[in-house]
Amino acid sequence: MSMIKAHHLAASYGHGDTALKVVKDVSFEVQKGETFGLVGESGCGKSTILGALAGRNKQWTGSIEIDGETIGQKRTRAQLAKQQLVFQDPFGSIHPRHTIGRTLLEPLEIHGKDRRQERIEKVLTDVGLPLNFRYRYPHQLSGGQRQRVAIARALILEPKILLLDEPTSALDVSIQAEILNLLKDLRQREQLTYILVSHDLAVVAHLCDRVAMMQSGGFVEIATRQQLLENTVEHAYTRILMDGSRGYVSERRNNKGEALPV
Template sequence: MTMISVSNLAVSFDSGDARKHVVKDVSFAVEPGETFGLVGESGCGKSTVLGALAGRLKNWSGTIGVDGEAISRKRSPQQLAKQQMVFQDPFGSLHPRHTIGRTLLEPLEIHGLGQRQERVEAVLRDVGLPASFRHRFPHQLSGGQRQRVAIARALILRPRILLLDEPTSALDVSIQAEILNLLKDLREREKLTYILVSHDMAVIAHLCNRVAVMQDGVFVEIATREQLLKGQVAHAYTRTLLDGSRGYVPTRARN
């Protein structure tokens, strides 16, 4: 059974003459255990697709299915718990005046789940942090540790799907690799399905099975990881992104 199915998804903001179509009739499907990437320049609509899937945006049209169930704009707690989001900025996504334990307890309280302290300690271990970190505040952690807490918060409800919005772009390069490897291990261990938004083709190639390349709100190409690594892509914009990910080369820059 397909884990995520999206058909003719469109998202627009404002109305009348001021209406701006940000996502324009995109369609895709993600299989259980797959990591599906969305890549493209800033403003192309990647995070807007993620926001519609997560239920953060209501002004969408089309059809969305999750784990065989059709999703509407108004969702049940069970539907919301099945998909959880990890945001780009580990500095801004955690409440500065709440301890890590308080942050992790909040989803459990909202959904009325028991064994809360045990769940908090277990999920901290899952992301490679000691249970004692539940007594710390975000400012007492490094950027990588904060992002591990953000991942723990997403995992604590035991979702089937993680929606990852540039989860490593605010981190140092050495820490990025640690977080990507953690996400890869969690996907295999917990049988998770990911949608990963990124502008970094190297990150996409490391973690994703397939990637949709977005430009101006539409998919210009869906390619496999192997096609990306071999440079066997069809669209000129995809080739431009691949060239950009390889760094500055004088002959290519002149061309």
């Protein structure tokens, strides 16, 4: 069963003559429990797609269907709770002068949920944080702990979909591994569907089943995890991105010692 269906989705910013079309006609489907990756350079429209799916960006055309429901420009609370966002920089996305408990309480208040204390305790346990962390402030946590809080805040409304916008790019390698493992566990335990935006193809191949390569607002290729690992992707742009996540490719070394023209 497909959890997300986007058909001829386009999104723009601005009005009238200065309107800028950022996403140009993309169509994709994500199955329940699947993780779908979006990869591309800055400004190619990855985050804008997430924004449109999350209901953050209302200037979109085409059709979006989430969990069997067709989504309009205006959504109900229940529709909004179904998908939640996790952002790149955990320090910038958590209120610096609210305790973690207060931050986690906010979505519950907005959505009028009951059993609030119980839910906060459950979600902290789910993301592997001690319960007394609810009395701490963000600056008292490390980067990895803060990203766990951001994931907890997204999970507290019991969404079916997590929209992950570069969730590990601001973290060190060792912390990134912890968060990626946590995301894998949560996906299995809570049967979540993910859309992961990243520029690191190794991270994408680790977590995603399928991945769409984006260039200036459109998809150039949708590759499976298998294709990435076997290096059988077709589009030239995908190959550039793949080489990039392996590290630096010296042109000089490729030319077998011949110096480059200066």
